Amino acid sequence: MFPKHYNILIIFLLIIENNYLYGKIISDKFPRFEHPAKSDGSLSIMVVGDWGRRGHYNQSDVAHQMGIIGEKMDLDFIISTGDNFYPEGLINVNDPAFDESFTNVYTASSLQKQWYSVLGNHDYRGDALAQLSPLLNQKDSKWFCLKSYILDAEIAEFFFIDTTPFQDKYFTNPGDEVYDWRGVLPRDKYLSTLLKDLDSALVKSSAKWKIVVGHHTIRSAGIHGNTQELVQKLLPILQANNVDLYINGHDHCLEHISSADSPLQFLTSGGGSKSWRGSYNWPNPKNEMLFYYDGQGFMTMKITQTDVEINFYDILGHVMHQWSASKSLIYAT
Template identity: 35%
Template sequence: MTISRRRFLESSAELGAVSVLAGAPAMAAAGGEARFFVIGDWGRDGKHHQRAVAGAMAAAAVAADPAFIVSAGDNFYEAGVTGLSDPQWRTSFEDVYSQESLQRPWHVILGNHDYRGNVEAQLAYSKLSHRWEMPARYYTRKLAVPGGGAEIFYLDTSPFIRKYAGTVTNTAGQDKRAQLAWLERGLAASGARWKIVIGHHPLYTALGGHGHDQPDMIAAFEPVLRRHQVALYINGHDHSMQYVEMGGIAYVTTGAGSHTYQPGPASRAGYCSGDHGFLAVAVGAAAVRLDFIDARGKSVFGKTLGV
């Protein structure tokens, strides 16, 4: 991955569970390219290679200068946080991602393990932290790059997984129809060249099959993504790094922020690895570049969309 230092500013439209608040116009990226990192499934008190991945991400951030970092959910294992005073805020987040280069906005979504704890505390931490940003359970951010810009739609996917009903993964009271309607409206109204959707759970994976693909997610979201020409869906949940294309959409799994497993070869054409690491994304006018970076700081897989 060829990297130079560029900075850009972002603006956003933040929304609650149903309502949308209008944001300021997005500002253009200097040099015409917007960069961000995505890490999923990480919060383990620095263990299971979490610190190694954090170090690699910090080094990459010095070179790439991403405008923000995305957490793709399962922020704290095994059962979220108990509240704002939970020690995991320090042991799994502040003291692990402590490097200066990581002191930039973190756009955060929820995973199923977060739903075992105090979700409201994760929302409220946004008011205490200079970098933790979770304005709502689902929300949008706009990036302005030449050629139409990009818009990211951050989802709350746990309520869509039927097996969680009545379990310790407490998604009771969450309105799936309202969230789907919000996504439909937002994608329809978006004039972005690149529409990117990020959720915790996958739709399709390179491994495929039971336990990897998520039929509940496919049924709910695939028609919407196709209808509105979404180019890229990014998720965590599966503790691996995977890339696959299905129906003209790139599906990228980046759930390797700490504990992983050895998944074996991909059953579909694509990429699959049990390496620990994170995803680097560079959005330009004509293309989106994706790179999986492992815990040693090495790019282990790259893909360019749009060319």
């Protein structure tokens, strides 16, 4: 009787109406949503970032391979790591870039799943609130975007966080760029609230796998490198709460970095369109850099109660890097 994602849409509408569109800060908790796992308890997920270029810069070619791999995987949902619409986000909710960069590009039947998205720095250069509007969900039901929220997928919890306001340079040296900071100012309060609520949610989480998703890098060998503000303010919270994976975009590459001092893995999937920047700078221990590819592609995850498997694919659909980890069921709660 109701659309497939009716419950998500209704909650989405209420949150938008009561909080986000009017620039208010939710100061107690992140909004929480649920997405069921498969009947066997597993999850199949695809991750892509930095993609929205109206099909250009090989975006359509990446989307084609995503559709092929997605069909084989029987996807549950897709994660977008931000910079959803270039070069300056959306003008408003009626911006044709939404159809031209999203609906008309990701047309494969396997990709008609819920997309869970965060905002990137380019998204903040337009009408940032437009991407949060339920009107876009009405145009294309697979679209879902909020600044920060929690997705409870049974065996895993995904903590989506708004990383753009952390970077000082967007405030102190924006150049000719204009950012839409509605709902962010005063900045100090916004960031302290976000960090407090994230820490509280992670402490309370009993999920087998804790995964944090943001746009900006924490650690990277790409052109943007490490985001020092996140290293200082966010990383300690992730490590203290035994987060398994931090997933991001921003650097237009595919990348996997391990931690020398914790199980935390840093995964960059920012190869959804324009890439090939020819940058690589990794002065840290070489054994931490498990994979780096300065090209286009995407990432997949298969998650069960005991295992997680990561695959990185190039624009031809070839597996370029694979990694897996296991946990004993004794730790499940």
